[in-house]
Every structure is written in structure tokens, then in C-alpha cells.
Amino acid sequence: MLQHYKDAHLVLNWETCHFMVKEGIVLGHKVSSAGLEVDKAKINVISKLPPPTNIKGIRSFLGHAGFYRRFIKDFSKIARPLTKLLEKDIPFKFEDECQKAFELLKEKLTCAPVIVSPNWNLSFELMCDASNLAVGAVLG
Template identity: 30%
Template sequence: MVVKTTSATDHATDLAEVFAQIRRHNMRLNPEKCVFGVQGGKFLGFMITSRGIEANPEKCKAIIQMQSLQTVKEVQRLAGRLVSLSRFIPKLAEKAGPIFPLLKKPKDFQWTDQCEKAFQSFKTFLTTPPILQRPNHKADLLLYLVVVESAISAIIVQKHQKVQTPIYFISRVLQDAEKRYQMIEKLALALVTAARRLRPYFQSH
């Protein structure tokens, strides 16, 4: 549970309302696990700061320190770590195109030059991952879709004074049947996928 406000006065008022709701529903909080009046901290695996939502540096470091992969198990480990940071990585499914197929053919494992190039690009990117912004209900939200042969991607951004800042990146690999879709069908699929994944942002805006 996070209660965020822009001033100390508002924070006290909002906390009082939250506590009232908690008492109304006969819920209890563990004081030892509560933190009040802070400007940032770790929440759901991410870093919430005054600058925005930032990737957990420990998760980034875990990928950066990995050596070239030699087994399917190591690829599984990499895939899991990338997925945990997917909201910060644009076009993840497309960029991981040479790597993810290795999970489907464990007996034919071959770490190619393309795999290594994709792997190194992720490591370089995660040295300075983007800072995602919290939605401002007074600013416009824009959704961009990207479609390639094997993947679909989307990004929701916020526009304020002609400047666009990222809020969330999503992407996924296309199934074999989906790869045969026409371009307009792939765009529709990307839109539906984005609408489902980003529903909380659309509903609250």
C-alpha cells in the first residue's frame, strides 16, 4: 500500500482517510513494516523516487554481471530477469528475438553471434535504464504501437509542454499463427494487448 501526496499537509490528511478505511474494514497494519514521510523506496520490485519509477539497480546488476550463456537453464534465468524489468525495456520481445527461441529447442542449443549481440545490447541498455513517469491526470496520454514480423510492442507516454516522457513499455512474441496475420490484424492485436495490460492507466485517466 502506498499513499503519495505532494505536500506534508495533504499527506497527513490522506493518511487519516486511509486509516479510517482500514478501521472500517477491520484491517490491521504491522507498524514494523510501515514507513511514513519518505521521498522514495522499493515497492513491488521497483524504486519509487521523486524522479519517477526507476528500475531496481540490483535487478539490472544481475543481468549486467552475467557472462555469455552456455545452457538453456542460463537462458531461462536471463529471460526471467528481463521479464521482471520488461516495463522499462522498449521492444523487449523484438530485441530478444535471437535469444527466446532457444527456450523452445533445448536439444539444439546454440549461442550464436546474434544471441551475443542481443545479450550485450541488453547489458548496455540496463546501465542507464529509463525513468518512468507517474501519470499526471491533467496531461495527455499517447499510445504508440510497433509491429514487426515476430513481435508486437507498445509504449504509453505522457505529453506535457510538447515533451513526451515514457510511462510503461510492453511487448510480446507472436505465436506462429499470429505471425501469418495481415499488418492491420497485427496492429489490432497490439492495440488489444496494450488495452488489456494498460487498463488501469486508461480507467484512471
């Protein structure tokens, strides 16, 4: 595999490349032979977040949570009370439904697995791609 990088004249940053490791952090989860566990440091930060008190706080929270949106079922529906506060000429009123949406998103970010281990009894394909700028992989 490394020969392909060399042939494509790609340079790897050896400080950020990790091969043959026993565990690592991926998308805020500790991945190891034991399966997936949450990264305690990330969970503590997210679980202690206070409710947003202004538009900037809503944007910040939704920006962070939005990174995981494809992994959270019905993300848009859950976040709707918060995104309504971002509409033009809407006064900032962080009411009960906003609080519920905020707490539910925090729960989903901290409790539910964002990525899941493959079922090793089923076949799957690892698709890799590289360009002059990046290397990517998808497990399908």
C-alpha cells in the same frame, strides 16, 4: 486512508510500510524529490552478468528481465534470439545475435528508466484498490 484499511479489516505490516519518506527504492530505481536514479546495487549486479552458458541460464535471465518487459519497448523482438534457444529440439548455440540481444536487454535494464516521473503540469489520477490479500495503486 488508514481508516479505510481498518474498516475493511485489513492489517498492515508496519515493518514494510513506509509513509512520508524522502526517498525509496521502487522497481530497482531510487525515487526522491530529485527524480529517478538507478539503484546502484541492482545496476552493478545486472551489468556484471556473464552471458548464459545453458538453457537454465537463459530461462533465469529472461525470467528476471521479463519482470520489466512492459517497460521495455519491443521486449519480445529484442529477446527473440534468446527465446528461440528455449524451443524444443533446438541445440544450444549462443551465437552473435544472442549475444547482441543479451547485451541490449542488459543495457535497457540498467540505463533506461523503468518508471518515469509524472508531468506535474498535467492532471492525473491515482487509483487505489484493496482486497483481503493485497493493496494496489495505479497512476493514470
